[in-house]
Amino acid sequence: MATRLNTSLHNALCLLKPFNTLLITKPFSSRNSFRFSKKLPSSPRRALYCTSSHENGETFVLTTPLYYVNAPPHMGSAYTTIAADSIARFQRLLGKKVIFITGTDEHGEKIATSAAANGRNPAEHCDLISQSYRVLWKELDIAYDKFIRTTDPKHEAIVKEFYARVFANGDIYRADYEGLYCVNCEEYKDEKELLENNCCPVHQMPCVARKEDNYFFALSKYQKQLEEVLSQNPQFVQPSYRLNEVQSWIKSGVRDFSISRALVDWGIPVPDDDKQTIYVWFDALLGYISALTEDNEQQNLDTAVSLGWPASLHLIGKDILRFHAVYWPAMLMSAGLSLPKMVFGHGFLTKDGMKMGKSLGNTLEPFELVQKFGPDAVRYFFLREVEFGNDGDYSEDRFIKIVNAHLANTIGNLLNRTLGLLKKNCESTLVVDSTIAAEGIPLKDTVEKLVEKARTNYESLSLSTACEAVLEIGNAGNSYMDQRAPWMLFKQGGVSAEAAAKDLVIILEVMRIIAVALSPISPCLSLRIYSQLGYSVDQFNSITWSDTKWGGLKGGQVMAQASPVFARIELDAEKGVEEKKVKDSKKKSKAKVKVEQPQTVTEA
Numbered sequence: 001m002a003t004r005l006n007t008s009l010h011n012a013l014c015l016l017k018p019f020n021t022l023l024i025t026k027p028f029s030s031r032n033s034f035r036f037s038k039k040l041p042s043s044p045r046r047a048l049y050c051t052s053s054h055e056n057g058e059t060f061v062l063t064t065p066l067y068y069v070n071a072p073p074h075m076g077s078a079y080t081t082i083a084a085d086s087i088a089r090f091q092r093l094l095g096k097k098v099i100f101i102t103g104t105d106e107h108g109e110k111i112a113t114s115a116a117a118n119g120r121n122p123a124e125h126c127d128l129i130s131q132s133y134r135v136l137w138k139e140l141d142i143a144y145d146k147f148i149r150t151t152d153p154k155h156e157a158i159v160k161e162f163y164a165r166v167f168a169n170g171d172i173y174r175a176d177y178e179g180l181y182c183v184n185c186e187e188y189k190d191e192k193e194l195l196e197n198n199c200c201p202v203h204q205m206p207c208v209a210r211k212e213d214n215y216f217f218a219l220s221k222y223q224k225q226l227e228e229v230l231s232q233n234p235q236f237v238q239p240s241y242r243l244n245e246v247q248s249w250i251k252s253g254v255r256d257f258s259i260s261r262a263l264v265d266w267g268i269p270v271p272d273d274d275k276q277t278i279y280v281w282f283d284a285l286l287g288y289i290s291a292l293t294e295d296n297e298q299q300n301l302d303t304a305v306s307l308g309w310p311a312s313l314h315l316i317g318k319d320i321l322r323f324h325a326v327y328w329p330a331m332l333m334s335a336g337l338s339l340p341k342m343v344f345g346h347g348f349l350t351k352d353g354m355k356m357g358k359s360l361g362n363t364l365e366p367f368e369l370v371q372k373f374g375p376d377a378v379r380y381f382f383l384r385e386v387e388f389g390n391d392g393d394y395s396e397d398r399f400i401k402i403v404n405a406h407l408a409n410t411i412g413n414l415l416n417r418t419l420g421l422l423k424k425n426c427e428s429t430l431v432v433d434s435t436i437a438a439e440g441i442p443l444k445d446t447v448e449k450l451v452e453k454a455r456t457n458y459e460s461l462s463l464s465t466a467c468e469a470v471l472e473i474g475n476a477g478n479s480y481m482d483q484r485a486p487w488m489l490f491k492q493g494g495v496s497a498e499a500a501a502k503d504l505v506i507i508l509e510v511m512r513i514i515a516v517a518l519s520p521i522s523p524c525l526s527l528r529i530y531s532q533l534g535y536s537v538d539q540f541n542s543i544t545w546s547d548t549k550w551g552g553l554k555g556g557q558v559m560a561q562a563s564p565v566f567a568r569i570e571l572d573a574e575k576g577v578e579e580k581k582v583k584d585s586k587k588k589s590k591a592k593v594k595v596e597q598p599q600t601v602t603e604a
Ligand SMILES: Nc1ncnc2c1ncn2[C@@H]1O[C@H](COP(=O)(O)OP(=O)(O)OP(=O)(O)O)[C@@H](O)[C@H]1O
Pocket: 065, 066, 067, 068, 069, 070, 074, 075, 076, 077, 079, 080, 184, 185, 315, 316, 317, 318, 319, 320, 347, 348, 349, 350, 355, 356, 357, 358, 359, 360
């Protein structure tokens, strides 16, 4: 609730500041180094696999990864969260109850080391970094419903209960382990997946040899059930090429993994053995369940599960696919809980071809980007530019080109020009209902088809194509404006002027539909469009996807004063396109946001 209120407030602020410049684990192996000192447990005692024991009807529960607080967020963490927020907003538009869960993963060796390196105790360190995630989510208009920290006491209670269930099911045993460990992944690595000098392929740093006496989770017992989950429900892992990856891991044989650490103090103690702490991944994944509870509720698994489990969607980066698509389902089966409905592993934002990451330190600063360009531009660019699922590289030139062309020109200018004409010729008042204005006009059918394209692509998480469909609506509106040239028709007067007045209604209806259809991606921009069309913040906040249907604008509705809804980004010393191109090729440009002048003068 608090989040919702904050979001409304924030939206209202967006209205006041239209040019939102914001100056404002792993399976280990070890053919050579791995040995058990104890026998494997026998097979599971109870039937475990169920994908839908809990049906939560129209509730859509989605999660981002719980981000590791070894360092503040970067554009990669923001990317997943922006995508999740857009999906959550779309699902809310469909009328579903949404529980959007995000949070921070705060235990483990990497955190303890990072805290020490910064001269802080781990708890202080986690408070600070976790807060920086919340601040960034606010800047980016992320309307999450639950923010879980794995250091929350309610989480610890759930983890211990879960551990006890898995133990009671005979799936935890004690053994020695010796292997190569990547501290940044917090995972023992299979030697065959390492690069030269035993370097982790994700973090490009050598893994260290470790020998420990740990508790193990008997993943190998679930091999067959995991195979069945994937073959019976191929939707479980998306996109489909990631499913192939997961299937091949499982086919090559899953191995038990260690779920405790003897050398790490900063973690949840293993029940009945306070010399060990629970492995950070075994702990963190449960955040998706503990997040469902309220702080003042009795904390137990059954309560948590009744509040929304299983999740409809785990949205993650491909780096943590194995945890979510192999370990997590097996852990849930062991505890007798339902499996999430889908795990979607998107690609990496890269820098020079390498995954941008905290450990590598090659990150793009999201706070800086938002301050320079505003949340709408940042959200739009990454979701439009990177096909969801694939990797994508960032370049400032491309960023500026895309947001200027799409948001400032195709959408912003069209609205501005139309409102300018309406003010000059119709006293900013619509002459007729948009349904009547569009009678016999093919543009209406085109828009309806594109709305449907946007909807199906949002539904299948093809966010880039959904953006593309909305932009096509804008292109269709621009073409209509250019073909009809209403400014000429107004000059002709009489019937022509009457037709021109209807044309403006048609284009403004197009703008209204764009605002609704783009609201999951760039909500503040949509709100600004809506308010220019004469709607209140409350009216905007109650839109649903059915508002993409043609016919919302009515005759007599008075439009607001025209003012640009999206600030075109200008380069510092820009003096014309050619000069800009030359400059760009010579040195990295510095960008700033500048308000573009309305373009109504020449046409009017
Ligand atoms: N470069 C990236 N591109 C896309 N998503 C990313 C990227 N980096 C992190 N993420 C998101 O964050 C998740 C990993 O969170 P984590 O807190 O471990 O961040 P990290 O920067 O990858 O950390 P590290 O570099 O220490 O491994 C990924 O699964 C993904 O959701």
